[in-house]
Structures are given as structure tokens and as C-alpha cells.
Amino acid sequence: MASAGVAASLGVGTPSLGLPVIELDGVRKVYGNGQLEVEALKGITLSIAQGEYVAIMGPSGSGKSTLMHILGCLDVPTAGSYHLAGEDVSTMDEIDLAEARNRRIGFVFQQFNLLPSMTALRNVELPLSYAAMSRDKRRLLAQEALDRVGLGDRMNHKPGEMSGGQQQRVAVARALASNPALLLADEPTGNLDSTATDDVLALFHELHQQGRTVVLITHEADVAARAARVIRIRDGLVASDEVAAEVAR
């Protein structure tokens, strides 16, 4: 149920649960320079607390992916501030950003982005290997994560030997394995059929129930309907930010 019910109004989150994981204040993003400038984000201010399940919606070209890149520390804002788990991202250099991505964020992409030559287990181990973790510990955590997404018996299969839904679950396991503060998913169901979509969304729901913070970008209203809070973006600005009346199971 709406266990993570959060009162949010006027674009400024007032979390009732935990500390803010994400705090954006007047974030702008301008691509290009000179005459070909595109202002993809025009001043976004929002706050997402620990344990929230948030869907970000908006029409094509509205700046959803741009926002996700900034939230994921893959890109830095042109102006404004971004605090991730209390830390100011603008003070970070490239190495700090890599470490923040590694420790605090788990990514799930529309195209799965698994390495085809590696088994599921090694794909899940990949972020852990960048965290200077011993091989045994890495293996253990990766196996746990795969068990949690229900693919414990597929650990030694390569992505090419799995269905799209299974691949996306491996990607979720990879995002989970390092126990990050934030799960970021950009159109995670965009390449999946309805059954696989249901599987993956059930997984997100379960993770949310276990207290994870999940931010999901989507086109689809019925996907967004699963989230506890929906933020709508239009033309690089927050158009609406509301707590869903009742979360659809």
C-alpha cells in the first residue's frame, strides 16, 4: 500500500520518511554552445526522500533523460545545485563522480546494457569489481542479487541465452548488488512485452516495499501508476508533482 506516502507540493518535497536522497535546486542544463544552444532543463527544484518510489513522466524531448543523467551523476548541471545523499555533486571531480555512481546509484537502462560476452554472474559482479571488493565477497553479493530477482539458476548463462525480461532482471540485479542508496531506471520497460513488464515492475514494487529508493522514468501511464509519487516534466520544467491517490497494487 502507500507505505511511502509523501506529501509533496509546489515542487518542493517535504519528506516524511528519512533523509532526502536527492535534492535539486534550480537545476538548469544547456547543451551545445553559441547559436545551437538547447536548454533541456530550465530550473528544476525537487527533493526525493529515502524510501520513495517516484515516477518521472513527460512527453518526448521534455528533458527526462537529461534529468536522469544529472541524477545519476553521469552529467553535471550547467547551473543550480544537486545534493546526492547530502553531498554536493558540483564539488566532485571525475573520480569522485565515478565513485558516487559506483557506490550510491544503481542504473537500469532501456537497452539492458549487459555485456554479451560475460555470464549473468559476471555482469552483476561488474560494478562490484570497480569497488575494489574481494573476489569471494563480490561473487557472494552477485549471487544474492541474482537470487533476489529470481535468476539464481541462470547465473552462468550469457545475455544472448536469456529473454528480454530475464536480461532486464539481470540488469536490476546488477543495480542492486552494491546496495546503492538510489535505483535509477530510464524506460526500463520500454523494450519489454506486457508479461515481462509486469515481472520487472513487480520487482521494483518489492524493492520499494523493502525500503529502497526507486526513481523510474517512463512514458507509459500504467507504469507510472505503480509509483507512489509522479513528477511530470514539460519543456524542462516540473509541471506537476503529486502523490498518487492509491497505488495500484
Added chain:
Amino acid sequence: MTWSDILRNAWDAIRNHKLRSMLTALGILIGIAAVVLTVGLGQGAQQKVSNQLAALGGNLLIVSPGSSTTGGVRGGFGSASTLTTADATALSATAAAPNIKAVAPVLSSTSESLVNGTTNWTTSVVGTTPSWLSVRGRTLSSGHFITAAEQASGAAVTVLASDTATELFGRRDPVGQSVTINSVSYEVVGVLTSAGSDSTTNLDDQAIVPLSTAAQRIIGGSTRNSVATIYIKATSQSKLSGAYQEATAILDYRHGITATGTADFSITTQQSVLTATSSVDSTLTTLLIGVAALSLIVGGIGVMNIMLVSVKERTREIGLRKALGGTPMVIRRQFLSEASMLGLTGGLLGVAVGVGGAKILPHFISNPIAISLPAIGIAIGTAIVIGVGFGVYPAARAAQLSPIDALRSE
């Protein structure tokens, strides 16, 4: 990410493209094999020279008669040698020539028939003095060498080289037996220990007789005092040039030579003779060095080319790795490791081919090829350095990619 993870990733990437990796390594392989062969060829030639020097007795000077002087004024011996036993005696006087240790005048006939009963063997007969043994650095396996008394009396005695002894007497010890040369019977008094062969002659196939005996009974026809060659042994390797100057001075004086370039004799060192006759064909060496250098460069460019293709192809993977926490340094190391592994693979295979060539080629060409461990080590090091060197730029390109651009690429 630990080095073992990085190396494992690099190895996986190479294995994922086996054919492409092998072709890339091929360029390095050819270059390294050529390096191993070129170095081996040079070292083989050097070893051959020094082996032969050792076999011939070091510190050796060889005095040969020059062409007859114009007008035949000096000596008046017609075609006879201008060197005499008296020259040899003068050279061995220690007061005048302190750097000369011993002198051995030699008369020889290259083709004499030696007979033992029904066994017949044609070889060269060398007439010389007792000092020959130490001058040529030889030893005896049985019996004794020609003595001063035998030399003085022109005794019919002979010392056989090992192959000659085997040809004439089989496995029996020939000492005390006799052989017939020019229908004169000679007692075999000793047998020389085997010494191998120099560049032109088998040192183990000859018969030694006293110089006086050779002059009277075998060479004949010419004056009894003339000799064909005088061997001079210097007191040590470092005294060789001193001995050379002393010998030149003494012979110039004795032969009345005043102007340079008119000498009726010539003195050569063993080293100069050997180096001239057995040095490796320099065209071949230059060609091989050129092939080696060129193919190493071409191989390096091949590595760079493939690494650039690989970075391009794997842009998405690089983006993903960065998104998952890979720092530019780790990404750079991964691609550098891949490049150096390609280099190393080529290097190791190149060494294998080079060593194989060094074993097989000498059967087809006359030059020996040495296999030297330091050269192999340097070759492998070079291969890795080439891999790294030509991998720097592609690796830097990979490290610089921005994660979003890389992830967005198709």
C-alpha cells in the same frame, strides 16, 4: 579494480576476437622473429670466429712470403719462397724480440700419399720444428712430438693428426708403427689430439715431419733453407701488436727493405683472416634488420589500428563501465593492457618462430645462428613496449569518452 581483474578483462577481449587478435599479433611476430634471427646470426658468426681462434692457438701471427720482387734481384731463388729457416731463427732471438714467445717455420705439401701396408691415404705433410706444438696450441694424445735431435738429424719420423691416424691405422695406436711417404718409411712417434677445423682446412688431417726431413725428402727441388710460412706466437694477446712490429723490423732488416710497400713478405693475424672469411654476408644482415624494424613499426601500427577499432566498437561498453563506476584511469589501463597483451602474444610467438628458424635455417645456409637468452628477453620486452606505445593513444581516447555520449551511441 585490481590488476588481475584488468588483465582478465583484457584477455577476455582478445579472446572474443581470436582471428583479429592473431592477425594483429602477426605483424609483431614477424618483426620479433626477424630480430631474434638477426641477432642470432651476428652472434653465431662471432662465436664461430672465436671458436676457430681458440682451435688455432691464439696470439698467432702468420708470416707469408710476398710475391717475388721485381727484377728477381733479391735472393735469386726463382719461384722459391723468400722466407728461410734463418729468418725463423732470427725471429726467435728473445733479445731482439721480447714479445715473441715462439716461432715455427713450416714447409708443406698439400697432397702426399701415405701408405700403411695396403691402406692408402692422401693428406698434407707439414715439415716443421719442435716449437710448432706450442705455437699452434696443440697437444698429443699419445707418443711424443718431433724432438730437437730428430730435427737436427733429419730423422724419418712423423706425428699424425687424429683423423689421419684413424684412416691409416683404424682404432689401433699407431705409435711405433710405420708409414711410407714417397717410398721412404717413417716411424710414427706421436698422435695429435683432435682440434676441429678452421675456415678452410681440417686441422685433424695432416702428418707432421721434421722440417729438415721435409726439405730433403719430400718438398725437394727448392733450396733447403726456404720455408713456406713462419708462425709466430706472441707472449700474450695484448703483446700481439708488439710482436707484429718486432717481426716486421727484423724481417725488413734481414731482407734489406727500406721503403714501405716493397716488402717481400706479409704478416697477418689469425683474427683478420678469420673475420674476413667467415663474417656474415652484410647485405643479408642489413636486409634482416630492415625487415625487423619495418615490421615492428607496421606491427605497432596494426596494434594501434585494431585498438582504435576496438574502442569505437566498444564505445557503449566503455560508457556502461564508466556508468558503473569505472574511472578514466581504470578504463585506460584496460585498453593499455589489451594492447600490451597483443604485443606480448606477438612477441612470444615471434620468439618461438625465431628460435625454430635458428634451429632449422643453418641446415640450408652456411651461417650458424646463436640463440641468446638476453636477446630473447629484449625481444619480448620490445614487443610489450610496442604494444603499450601504440596503445597509448587508443586507450586515452577510451578514457576520455563521456559516459552519456558513450551510452547513447549505437
